[in-house]
Amino acid sequence: MELSSKQQAIELIKKSQKILLVTHKNPDGDAIGSILAFKIALQTLGKEVVAVCPCSGTMPDNMNFLKDIDKLQFNIESSKDFVITLDTTEAEVQKLGYKQKPEDNKLNIVVTLSSGQLKPENVSFGKSAFGFDLVVVLDSPDLERLGDFFDQHTELFYEIPLINIDHHSSNDYFGKVNWVDIAATSTCEILVALLEALGQGNQLFNEEVATALLTGIITDTGSFQNVNTTPKSFTVAAQLVALGARQQDIITSIFRTKSITTLKIWGKVLTNLKDEGRLRFVWSTASKDEINEVGANLSEVGGVVDELLKSVPDTDFSLLITERNGNIHGSLRATKKNIDVATIAGMFGGGGHPQAAAFDIKDGRGLEDVAREVVSRIRTHQSNRV
Numbered sequence: 001m002e003l004s005s006k007q008q009a010i011e012l013i014k015k016s017q018k019i020l021l022v023t024h025k026n027p028d029g030d031a032i033g034s035i036l037a038f039k040i041a042l043q044t045l046g047k048e049v050v051a052v053c054p055c056s057g058t059m060p061d062n063m064n065f066l067k068d069i070d071k072l073q074f075n076i077e078s079s080k081d082f083v084i085t086l087d088t089t090e091a092e093v094q095k096l097g098y099k100q101k102p103e104d105n106k107l108n109i110v111v112t113l114s115s116g117q118l119k120p121e122n123v124s125f126g127k128s129a130f131g132f133d134l135v136v137v138l139d140s141p142d143l144e145r146l147g148d149f150f151d152q153h154t155e156l157f158y159e160i161p162l163i164n165i166d167h168h169s170s171n172d173y174f175g176k177v178n179w180v181d182i183a184a185t186s187t188c189e190i191l192v193a194l195l196e197a198l199g200q201g202n203q204l205f206n207e208e209v210a211t212a213l214l215t216g217i218i219t220d221t222g223s224f225q226n227v228n229t230t231p232k233s234f235t236v237a238a239q240l241v242a243l244g245a246r247q248q249d250i251i252t253s254i255f256r257t258k259s260i261t262t263l264k265i266w267g268k269v270l271t272n273l274k275d276e277g278r279l280r281f282v283w284s285t286a287s288k289d290e291i292n293e294v295g296a297n298l299s300e301v302g303g304v305v306d307e308l309l310k311s312v313p314d315t316d317f318s319l320l321i322t323e324r325n326g327n328i329h330g331s332l333r334a335t336k337k338n339i340d341v342a343t344i345a346g347m348f349g350g351g352g353h354p355q356a357a358a359f360d361i362k363d364g365r366g367l368e369d370v371a372r373e374v375v376s377r378i379r380t381h382q383s384n385r386v
């Protein structure tokens with residue numbers, strides 16, 4: 001019988017010793033919660049783990065309540081080692097040495113055998129892959145979402161077995177094993193099942209693991225207010241609280257603390273808000289200048305759409321268009337059940353979930369031009385629908 005993706009993932013993890021965990025760039029609560037919980041759990045199992053959140057040097061401030069968040073790395077050092085591998089099935093190596101021949105720029109590597117023999121076909125070469133025997137990518141629909149980290153270490157993702165664990169419906173199944181559960185609210189929810197299986201029960205869930213996993217579920221469901229919230233997510237959350245998850249810390253850190261810059265960027269977005277009335281959507285913009293003027297970071301800008309715009313009454317969805325890293329970024333949230341904003345994001349080359357989706361436009365046009373076209377196409381789309 002063929003193994004399920006969950007069983008395959010478990011088998012691969014069990015037999016691996018040095019594991020690289022990676023999540024998407026600009027990590028959110030689910031990315032950080034899942035990578036941190038998984039790192040701690042794998043270390044409890046005696047594995048050597050390197051956990052990378054590819055971002056430009058700072059984690060979102062509101063995640064500081066997670067102990068050990070400083071053990072997550074932003075990148076890994078590039079290895080300069082060149083590895084020569086000998087297949088010693090039919091030879092026993094007694095001694096290894098080298099002779100330098102500077103006169104003709106050569107270096108001879110001398111292998112002295114005590115028995116057997118080596119043939120040219122027993123020798124292979126490769127770049128060192130840091131010694132990892134498994135890579136696990138968390139909460140990322142594709143490898144491009146890993147940003148520069150993927151570009152710098154592409155070989156890691158093709159030469160080493162890769163497990164892809166995610167809940168985005170746009171996931172493109174880039175792993176050797178793909179555990180993609182689009183019914184799960186978050187990657188953290190999937191990890192609860194994985195850690196139960198790996199630890200045969202609750203033994204891998206200490207307070208920190210439970211807190212990190214609950215962080216992902218709470219952020220990806222908007223504290224159980226988003227339409228993607230499922231009965232199962234409540235059950236899993238209750239289980240995590242019973243295992244010691246610090247739910248109040250999560251809520252106060254993520255939802256009840258608003259910095260002045262967050263409030264200022266909310267102010268800008270509210271000032272720019274346009275109500276499309278009969279067409280049942282609202283949209284707003286935040287230009288690079290407006291974002292810079294208040295000093296908001298990307299996660300504060302991203303939070304506007306989740307915390308502010310998703311609660312507008314009498315609409316189907318909301319849209320926020322921002323300038324980031326030279327691109328124009330559109331972020332869509334359904335404000336009503338049974339609305340599929342991924343279809344709308346798809347009209348502009350993006351994707352996501354029915355309730356939350358995004359797109360990027362990088363054709364050199366400015367925010368205003370792009371916004372005008374995007375909104376006009378969405379108006380047409382909506383007038384055919386409502």
Ligand SMILES: [Mn+2]
Binds near residue numbers: 187
């Ligand atoms: Mn997620």
